[in-house]
Amino acid sequence: LRLEKDLYQALQHNELFLVYQPQMDTNRHTVIGMEALVRWRHPVLGLIPPDEFIPIAEDTNLIVTIGEWILQEACSQMTRWSEMGYVLKVGVNLSTKQFNHDNFLEMVTSVLSKTGLRPDLLDLELTERIAMANEEETLNKLKNLKELGIHISIDDFGTGYSSLAYLPLYPLDRLKIAKEFIHMADHSEEGKAIITAILSLASTLGICVIAEGVETYEQIVFLQEHNCYQVQGYYFSRPLSAQDATAFLGTV
Ligand code: G
Ligand code: G
Ligand code: MN
Ligand code: NA
Secondary structure (H helix, E strand, O other), rough: OHHHHHHHHHHHOOOOOEEEEEEOOOOEEEEEEEEEEEEEEEOOOEEEHHHHHHHHHHHHOOOHHHHHHHHHHHHHHHHHHHHHHOOEEEEEEEOOHHHHHOOHHHHHHHHHHHOOOOOEEEEEEEEEHHHOOOOOHHHHHHHHHHOOOEEEEEEOOOOOOOOOHHHOOOOOEEEEEEHHHHHHHHHHHHHHHHHHHHHHHHHHHEEEEOOOOOOHHHHHHHHOOOOOOEOOOOOOOOOOOOOHHHHHHHHH
């Protein structure tokens, strides 16, 4: 209850901030994206992880305001990077209520226009849960986003209780293989089989794949052997402050 009360003020008091995790192409050795991840520096309790406050934001509808702030902040940062000459996308996580909100498309359009960000530099990350609900409405929203030129990824692919039937129906650009499968593959054939099955399915459907939670060189080699060159994880970098992320871009 305390968190709920405090979350109302977190935005006004500048307690929320974004960190950015690099997404790499291991073939070309380039940074292809930065995933924005929100953090809350609580004045008394210290750093509170999004797992703890995003659900509260969802329950209280605060996610609508907070989600807009996150998008605005991430797009502003990406505009600055693109003005510095860096060519990459910024990834922004969406929660269900935010995506289902009536004003969602107007909100995204208005943020793009306010920040001046090229729509094709924005990558929206949806969960399978979002993709599964209200098929008709979801399809229309996704088509609208695609018409704007926005990139769409499915986050934590394979971990939600989803049907594969939506995959060919929706205009998706990319699947993000959940880190659980990448770690499972270290010690099990089943883990490896899940990854190769996802890669094969995506290739048939003409969708890109990025592997999440990549921590070791062995994982990169395994992924490369199966033609998966997009990776994100601690092997390359933890999520970084905007300043450190900018420095990271300068070193690659
Ligand atoms: O950054 P971390 O690994 O602690 O993130 C934990 C969870 O919180 C992940 O599932 C991630 O998708 C979610 N999360 C992080 N940042 C955001 C955000 O900006 N918006 C939403 N909706 N979820 C986020
Ligand atoms: O659900 P989503 O994919 O948006 O959440 C990403 C989460 O995964 C973030 O909390 C981030 O801190 C975490 N993460 C990123 N890279 C790694 C990694 O290499 N290993 C592990 N264990 N977690 C990671
Ligand atoms: Mn994500
Ligand atoms: Na994920």
